Amino acid sequence: MRISELSRRSDVAVPTIKFYLREGLLPDGVLTSATQAQYDEAHVARLRLIRALVGPGGLSLAAVRQVIAAIEDPPAATHDLLGAALAAVAGQQPVRDHTQVHALLERWGWHADLEDCTRHDDLAAALAGLDDAGFEPPPGVLDAYAEHVTAIARREIEAVPTDSVATTVRYVVLGTVLLEPVMLALRRLAHQELSARRFRSAAP
Amino acid sequence: MRISELSRRSDVAVPTIKFYLREGLLPDGVLTSATQAQYDEAHVARLRLIRALVGPGGLSLAAVRQVIAAIEDPPAATHDLLGAALAAVAGQQPVRDHTQVHALLERWGWHADLEDCTRHDDLAAALAGLDDAGFEPPPGVLDAYAEHVTAIARREIEAVPTDSVATTVRYVVLGTVLLEPVMLALRRLAHQELSARRFRSAAP
Numbered sequence: 400m401r402i403s404e405l406s407r408r409s410d411v412a413v414p415t416i417k418f419y420l421r422e423g424l425l426p427d428g429v430l431t432s433a434t435q436a437q438y439d440e441a442h443v444a445r446l447r448l449i450r451a452l453v454g455p456g457g458l459s460l461a462a463v464r465q466v467i468a469a470i471e472d473p474p475a476a477t478h479d480l481l482g483a484a485l486a487a488v489a490g491q492q493p494v495r496d497h498t499q500v501h502a503l504l505e506r507w508g509w510h511a512d513l514e515d516c517t518r519h520d521d522l523a524a525a526l527a528g529l530d531d532a533g534f535e536p537p538p539g540v541l542d543a544y545a546e547h548v549t550a551i552a553r554r555e556i557e558a559v560p561t562d563s564v565a566t567t568v569r570y571v572v573l574g575t576v577l578l579e580p581v582m583l584a585l586r587r588l589a590h591q592e593l594s595a596r597r598f599r600s601a602a603p
Numbered sequence: 604m605r606i607s608e609l610s611r612r613s614d615v616a617v618p619t620i621k622f623y624l625r626e627g628l629l630p631d632g633v634l635t636s637a638t639q640a641q642y643d644e645a646h647v648a649r650l651r652l653i654r655a656l657v658g659p660g661g662l663s664l665a666a667v668r669q670v671i672a673a674i675e676d677p678p679a680a681t682h683d684l685l686g687a688a689l690a691a692v693a694g695q696q697p698v699r700d701h702t703q704v705h706a707l708l709e710r711w712g713w714h715a716d717l718e719d720c721t722r723h724d725d726l727a728a729a730l731a732g733l734d735d736a737g738f739e740p741p742p743g744v745l746d747a748y749a750e751h752v753t754a755i756a757r758r759e760i761e762a763v764p765t766d767s768v769a770t771t772v773r774y775v776v777l778g779t780v781l782l783e784p785v786m787l788a789l790r791r792l793a794h795q796e797l798s799a800r801r802f803r804s805a806a807p
Contacts, residue, residue, distance in 0.1 A: 444737060451732035457661075509796045522788035524658065529785070532655035533648060534777040536785075537762035544782075544789050547751035552793035556801055558741035573738040575794065578748075579787050580729035581740075585748050586786065587779065588726060589756035592713045597760055 402428075405438045409446035416446065424449055424464060451577060458576060469572050497523050507545045551582075606632075609642045613650035620650065628653055628668060655781060662780060670780060674773050701727050711749045755786075 406413045419425040425445055428436030445467075452458045452466060500519045504510070529536065555574060560566050610617045623629040629649055632640030649671075656662045656670060704723045708714075733740065759778060764770045 447735040447737070451735040451738075454728065454732060454735075504792070509792065519792070522785065522792060525781075525784035525788050528655035528658055528781050531651040531658075532777055532781055533651070534655075534774075534781055536778075536782065537759075540758055540762060540782075541785070543755055543758040544786055545793075547755050548786065548789045549793045549797070551747055551751050552790060552797050554744055554747040555741075556794060556797040558744060559798075570738075573736055574740075575791065577729075577732050577736055577738055578740065578744075579790070580732060581726065581745070582748055582752060582786065582790065583783055584726035584729050585752045586756060586783070588708070588713060588723070589749075589753045590760060590779065593753070593756050593760040 400438050401435065402438065405442055405446070408443045409450065411446045411450055419446070419449060422460065422464075424460070424467065448573075457580065466572050466576060470569050499523070499526055503541065503545070507542075507549075509545075604642050605639065606642065609646055609650070612647045613654065615650045615654055623650070623653060626664065626668075628664070628671065652777075661784065670776050673776050703727070703730055707745065707749070711746075711753075713749075 400408070402413055402416060405411075406416055409416075411419075416425065420427060425442060428438040428442065430436050448467075449463055452463045453460070458466065497519045500523050503522075504519075555578075559570055559574075604612070606617055606620060610620055613620075615623075620629065624631060629646060632642040632646065634640050652671075653667055656667045657664070662670065701723045704726050707726075708723075759782075763778075764774055
């Protein structure tokens with residue numbers, strides 16, 4: 400198909416497609432003349448993936464590039480998969496003080512990679528944000544998060560397909576990035592539902 | 604204190620502070636000469652709040668403005684609080700097809716505001732992202748999300764302080780925005796923990 404049809408099929412504007420081509424996020428099409436190229440279903444799928452990652456996934460183009468690289472060139476060892484997925488989506492943050500994070504992980508019995516502190520920066524940054532804003536979570540809320548997030552993660556990890564490395568990587572990387580907005584949207588809707596039950600019933 | 608000390612105390616650069624002043628996100632200090640102003644602890648607290656919202660909270664300046672407005676000028680009715688919080692952090696997205704969202708909410712017995720579709724756009728967008736990327740969550744994963752996110756939300760809603768409207772609004776708005784990065788960071792760490800247990804034990 401030509402670029403105009405590719406644009407229509409993927410719902411991505413032609414100038415944006417050209418930008419992704421220049422940036423190497425989308426493979427070149429097959430040239431049919433000096434100014435025209437043909438694209439195929441793989442291009443449609445790739446554009447939809449990029450759209451999902453930069454839209455609901457909220458990733459920067461640099462992170463999209465890393466996600467695509469992780470999917471195309473998966474690491475050899477299965478237990479490195481999560482590392483690749485996490486590295487692809489982790490921000491470039493300064494290394495922070497992890498004292499509070501480590502105390503929490505010890506309390507919950509989470510022992511994986513306690514020595515590899517770079518992976519704890521996201522949580523350290525999030526907890527520092529609470530502190531900066533003068534917001535203290537009520538007692539037990541962080542423990543409840545850990546308990547229920549673990550239950551969710553257990554379901555997800557059990558469901559990871561292991562028939563081929565490529566399938567596993569694709570699943571882990573996309574699951575990490577694309578289910579985050581689902582979880583956030585559900586939390587907001589659950590708040591709304593429970594808030595309506597609590598506060599409306601108390602209204603005069 | 605002068606702007607240089609305000610910068611040191613809040614860990615926000617002087618040019619950034621001047622930008623927030625021009626944008627009205629930070630109230631003016633008290634002028635002590637034509638070119639100097641004095642700032643107080645309220646300015647330090649506001650700057651730390653803005654830093655937390657634009658950093659781990661990941662909000663745009665426009666959303667920060669709405670969060671601050673919601674905290675400073677809370678809605679009169681308690682059951683509107685969540686609405687104000689959600690409106691402050693919701694993106695400006697086009698209205699999507701909510702058929703799938705409504706089917707899920709019915710299945711879970713979440714009935715609040717089924718008629719007010721604007722609040723379902725985030726979930727609809729997140730589910731559309733899965734679809735775009737060709738990623739289908741395994742059976743039961745969305746239900747597990749709903750179950751455990753509800754348990755988390757219940758703990759949070761029970762903990763909302765109701766001693767004054769201002770306290771309630773501050774709590775709900777900041778809790779909505781600032782606990783999201785905590786939950787995401789915990790999910791990634793839980794994945795890492797469980798993945799290590801599953802895949803490392805299976806390694807030769």
